Structure formats: structure tokens, C-alpha cells
Amino acid sequence: MEFDIKAIRKDFPALNQNVYNKPLVYLDNAATTQKPQCVIDAITNYYSKQNSNIHRGTHYLSQQSTYAYEETRKNVALFLNADNEKEIIFTKGCTDSINLVASSFGKKFIKKGDEIIISALEHHSNIVPWQILRDDKNAVLKVIPITNNGEIDIYKLNDLITPATKIIAINHVSNSLGTINDIKKIIKIAHSYNIPVLIDGAQAIPHIPVNVKELDCDFYCFSGHKIYAPMGVGVLYAKEKWLEEMPPYQGGGEMIKNVTFDKTIYNELPFKFEAGTPNAGGVIALNEALKYVLNIGYDNIAKQENILLKTATEKLLQHDDIKIIGTPSLKTSIISFVINKMHHYDVGVILDHYGIAVRTGHHCTQPVMDYYNLPGTVRISFAFYNTLEEIDILMFAIDKVKQMLS
Numbered sequence: 001m002e003f004d005i006k007a008i009r010k011d012f013p014a015l016n017q018n019v020y021n022k023p024l025v026y027l028d029n030a031a032t033t034q035k036p037q038c039v040i041d042a043i044t045n046y047y048s049k050q051n052s053n054i055h056r057g058t059h060y061l062s063q064q065s066t067y068a069y070e071e072t073r074k075n076v077a078l079f080l081n082a083d084n085e086k087e088i089i090f091t092k093g094c095t096d097s098i099n100l101v102a103s104s105f106g107k108k109f110i111k112k113g114d115e116i117i118i119s120a121l122e123h124h125s126n127i128v129p130w131q132i133l134r135d136d137k138n139a140v141l142k143v144i145p146i147t148n149n150g151e152i153d154i155y156k157l158n159d160l161i162t163p164a165t166k167i168i169a170i171n172h173v174s175n176s177l178g179t180i181n182d183i184k185k186i187i188k189i190a191h192s193y194n195i196p197v198l199i200d201g202a203q204a205i206p207h208i209p210v211n212v213k214e215l216d217c218d219f220y221c222f223s224g225h226k227i228y229a230p231m232g233v234g235v236l237y238a239k240e241k242w243l244e245e246m247p248p249y250q251g252g253g254e255m256i257k258n259v260t261f262d263k264t265i266y267n268e269l270p271f272k273f274e275a276g277t278p279n280a281g282g283v284i285a286l287n288e289a290l291k292y293v294l295n296i297g298y299d300n301i302a303k304q305e306n307i308l309l310k311t312a313t314e315k316l317l318q319h320d321d322i323k324i325i326g327t328p329s330l331k332t333s334i335i336s337f338v339i340n341k342m343h344h345y346d347v348g349v350i351l352d353h354y355g356i357a358v359r360t361g362h363h364c365t366q367p368v369m370d371y372y373n374l375p376g377t378v379r380i381s382f383a384f385y386n387t388l389e390e391i392d393i394l395m396f397a398i399d400k401v402k403q404m405l406s
């Protein structure tokens with residue numbers, strides 16, 4: 001498909017509005033992405049025409065929504081190149097997917113003294129569930145350090161692995177620095193010791209095509225809302241062999257085959273892990289979001305986002321008083337920076353008044369901020385629908401911020 005930025009921007013109604021009488025410049029895509037009209041239409045269509053509980057009804061609407069829900073599962077399996085749709089579990093989001101694995105894998109496979117390895121570059125969502133498991137089981141949590149340029153120090157991984165290591169959980173892309181981690185190498189090292197690997201793909205999925213078979217990861221998690229789909233829906237990919245062995249995460253309707261007061265027989269995969277009524281409308285809209293992304297094409301996405309990343313980086317570096325935090329050799333379109341002596345929050349508030357949406361603070365990665373000895377940063381994060389003109393507006397506003405705060 002030809003990349004026509006004007007036409008693409010028209011697909012996203014939220015981009016075409018003013019805030020404080022200024023055109024919105026939305027540079028907070030790592031927090032959540034805006035939604036194309038096809039995704040909004042899918043939600044509207046679901047609630048105006050299809051709304052019904054899935055898997056349970058004999059009636060027309062229930063059959064329609066069950067079909068659309070299960071078609072999404074098939075398409076997500078194709079999207080990730082999973083072996084089959086039994087390996088795709090719908091969740092509330094990436095956080096929910098990680099908690100599912102920490103809880104369920106943990107229940108079965110982690111005992112006192114066992115070790116879990118994460119990295120110092122993780123989002124809190126890939127730290128806290130493992131801490132809860134550690135405390136529950138008297139296990140040990142080990143952390144792979146990062147290097148000064150903001151990369152996971154893979155060479156330290158071998159030193160951390162012991163016969164007690166039971167799982168490694170690592171992000172594909174860092175949400176605070178944009179680092180693209182060499183997860184293929186990490187998975188290879190882990191598998192040479194027979195250790196399974198969970199990948200937190202929240203920040204990779206909108207930018208990088210993911211092939212779980214090629215990666216050979218054991219678990220891959222992402223949220224719909226980071227890839228132009230609605231909030232409240234997420235995906236857990238897991239190798240079937242793990243899902244077969246893991247106990248259910250939650251109990252309730254749908255995840256059962258037969259219930260008596262003595263015993264419950266659980267449903268088959270993937271339903272064993274989907275207790276209760278799911279966000280069917282959200283899942284069905286996720287299908288539209290994935291189709292939209294594939295239609296634009298990851299090559300086009302990378303091309304546009306790399307131009308934006310390169311241009312904004314060069315322009316920011318023209319300022320002696322601006323420091324970019326994290327300079328990894330491979331990164332997505334995220335830039336974290338600080339302006340000398342200016343608090344990130346003040347910078348964010350002033351940029352907001354110029355219509356520019358950025359994220360400020362620790363970005364749910366307090367250990368990363370501790371490493372750099374910073375209370376927080378200003379983070380801009382581009383999507384393919386951002387433009388070079390928006391970078392000019394940002395640079396103009398940064399000059400104003402500096403005048404006002406210095």
C-alpha cells in the first residue's frame with residue numbers, strides 16, 4: 001500500500017481536533033494509541049447489532065458474535081504465527097497476561113528457592129507479578145543489569161542462571177527508553193538451559209512484526225490498546241505444552257466442562273484460561289486493528305517512524321541543555337529526555353498548553369529512573385500517523401518552555 005499520511009490521519013478522528021485552540025499533537029503513543037475509524041465502527045457495530053454473550057447461546061446474535069470472536073482468535077494466531085488458535089488466550093491486557101503466567105505457571109512450577117530472572121529495564125507490569133510470586137513461594141527474583149546506553153546486559157545473563165532458574169521474563173522493547181532487546185539471543189541462551197521465556201511485547205507489537213515460532217518464545221504478551229485496538233483487551237500467546245500443564249488462572253463460567261460440588265473438570269484450551277464473560281466487542285475490534293496495521297504494512301510503519309525518530313533526535317540534540325536518556329543501538333520511536341534544571345512535569349504541562357501530548361514521570365519503570373538517578377523524564381513516542389510538521393511544533397514549544405522556565 002502507498003503511504004499517504006494525509007489519508008491515514010483522516011482515519012483517526014481523535015487526531016483531527018484542537019485542544020486549547022491548537023491542533024492536537026499526539027506524541028504519547030507508547031501510553032496508548034489513537035483508534036482508526038474501522039475500530040470505532042467495529043465497537044459501534046458490535047453493540048448496535050451483535051451484542052450477546054458468546055459461546056453460550058443458541059440464538060442468532062450469540063452465534064454471530066461467537067463466530068466473530070473466534071475468527072479474531074484465528075487471525076491473532078496467524079498474526080503471531082502461532083501453531084494454532086489454542087495457543088491464543090484473550091485477556092484484559094498485557095498486565096493481565098503476565099499476571100496469568102506468573103500466577104498459573106508459578107503455582108505449578110515454582111517452589112521454595114527457585115529462581116525467576118527479569119531485567120532492570122522492565123515495566124512494573126513485568127516486575128510486580130513476579131515479586132508477588134516470589135513472596136508467595138519463597139522464591140528468588142534475580143535482575144539482569146542494564147548498560148549505560150540502556151540495553152539489557154546480555155553477557156550477565158549466563159552468570160545469573162543456575163539449576164534453580166525456572167523462568168526468564170523480559171521485555172521486547174523498553175517503554176521508557178525504546179530499546180529493542182535482542183530477545184532471540186536471550187531465548188536461545190535460556191533454552192540452552194531448558195528455561196522457558198516470557199516476552200512482554202507491549203511496546204513491540206505496534207512497531208515490529210512478531211513471529212513467535214521464529215523467536216521460539218514460550219509466552220508472548222501484548223495489549224490491544226497499544227496497537228490501535230480498544231482498551232480492556234489483550235493477548236497471551238503460550239506454547240500449547242505449557243497451557244496444557246498449567247492450572248487455570250481463574251475459575252468461573254466458560255472455563256469448565258463439568259461442575260459438581262465434588263469436582264470440576266476444566267474446559268479444553270484455550271477456554272480453560274478464559275473464565276467469565278470476555279470483552280467480546282473489544283476482541284472483535286482488535287481484529288480490525290490488526291487488519292488495519294497489516295494493510296499499512298510494518299515496512300511502511302518502520303520507515304515513517306524511523307524518519308520521525310531520526311529527525312526529532314537530531315533536533316533535540318541541537319540543544320546543549322537537553323539530554324536524551326538511553327542511547328541503545330536499536331530502538332523504536334520513543335525518546336526520553338531531560339532539560340537541564342527543569343522538572344519533567346513542568347515541561348509536560350507547558351507542552352500541553354501548546355496542544356502537545358507527551359508523557360512525563362517514571363513511565364512505570366522506577367528502577368530505570370533509579371539507574372539514571374532521575375526522578376523522571378519527558379517521553380515522546382511516535383506512531384506512523386505523526387508528521388515532521390508536528391516535530392516542528394514540538395521544537396517551537398520546547399523553545400517556549402525554556403524561555404518560561406529558565
Ligand code: PLP
Pocket residue numbers: 030031093094095096123125126171173174175200202203223225
Ligand atoms: N509492558 C510494557 C513494556 C508497557 O509499556 C506496558 C504499558 O505501558 C505494559 C507492560 C502494561 O500494559 P497494560 O497497562 O496495557 O496492561
